[in-house]
Amino acid sequence: DGGITQSPKYLFRKEGQNVTLSCEQNLNHDAMYWYRQDPGQGLRLIYYSQIVNDFQKGDIAEGYSVSREKKESFPLTVTSAQKNPTAFYLCASSIDIPPNTGELFFGEGSRLTVL
Amino acid sequence: GNSVTQMEGPVTLSEEAFLTINCTYTATGYPSLFWYVQYPGEGLQLLLKATKADDKGSNKGFEATYRKETTSFHLEKGSVQVSDSAVYFCALSDPLGGYNKLIFGAGTRLAVHP
Numbered sequence: 001d002g003g004i005t006q007s008p009k010y011l012f013r014k015e016g017q018n019v020t021l022s023c024e025q026n027l028n029h030d031a032m033y034w035y036r037q038d039p040g041q042g043l044r045l046i047y048y049s050q051i052v053n054d055f056q057k058g059d060i061a062e063g064y065s066v067s068r069e070k071k072e073s074f075p076l077t078v079t080s081a082q083k084n085p086t087a088f089y090l091c092a093s094s095i096d097i098p099p100n101t102g103e104l105f106f107g108e109g110s111r112l113t114v115l
Numbered sequence: 116g117n118s119v120t121q122m123e124g125p126v127t128l129s130e131e132a133f134l135t136i137n138c139t140y141t142a143t144g145y146p147s148l149f150w151y152v153q154y155p156g157e158g159l160q161l162l163l164k165a166t167k168a169d170d171k172g173s174n175k176g177f178e179a180t181y182r183k184e185t186t187s188f189h190l191e192k193g194s195v196q197v198s199d200s201a202v203y204f205c206a207l208s209d210p211l212g213g214y215n216k217l218i219f220g221a222g223t224r225l226a227v228h229p
Contacts, residue, residue, distance in 0.1 A: 042204060042221040058216075090158055102147045102208030104217055106158035
């Protein structure tokens with residue numbers, strides 16, 4: 001079945017360490033996104049990519065980095081510069097050609113806890 | 116800028132009760148509006164959507180009508196079930212922005228008791 005796979009589901013990190021969250025999709029979608037979810041704050045966009053080898057900062061990109069070397073993959077690195085990285089991270093993808101419906105398809109999320 | 120405001124939760128209901136979750140938005144242009152649902156421990160799933168004024172989105176007994184005059188997209192269900200317990204997110208997307216960047220509300224947690 002087509003879908004989005006995020007891994008790991010749970011991740012623990014010590015302060016000062018970088019960690020990379022994996023996101024793979026087999027939906028043949030051009031666009032991919034990373035959102036951060038915190039209690040009571042909804043989802044906030046970290047980075048998005050509309051096409052391979054191109055990506056753009058979202059609303060809260062500081063302390064994060066991404067790459068888009070393949071259409072299927074959009075890994076997110078949480079660097080030591082991110083001041084408060086403990087959160088639930090959601091990857092999503094979408095068709096990005098007209099007619100854009102705006103529908104996003106989400107993975108099941110990765111929960112990062114900094115010890 | 117564009118924004119979405121949802122009623123604060125949690126909303127606690129008994130099974131078969133009527134549900135309303137309020138959502139209002141601020142946007143330039145003509146956004147599409149969405150309701151997503153997040154079941155415990157999972158990612159978000161699209162529940163329903165409406166792409167223009169007066170459209171009604173519906174799915175699984177849930178409905179929402181795109182009201183441009185009141186900038187609202189309230190979610191309703193006539194008879195909730197325990198399995199509807201989840202967090203519900205209202206969102207908007209402006210397709211003229213050139214990409215499907217969704218702006219989400221803070222989410223409303225629904226708890227349905229037998």
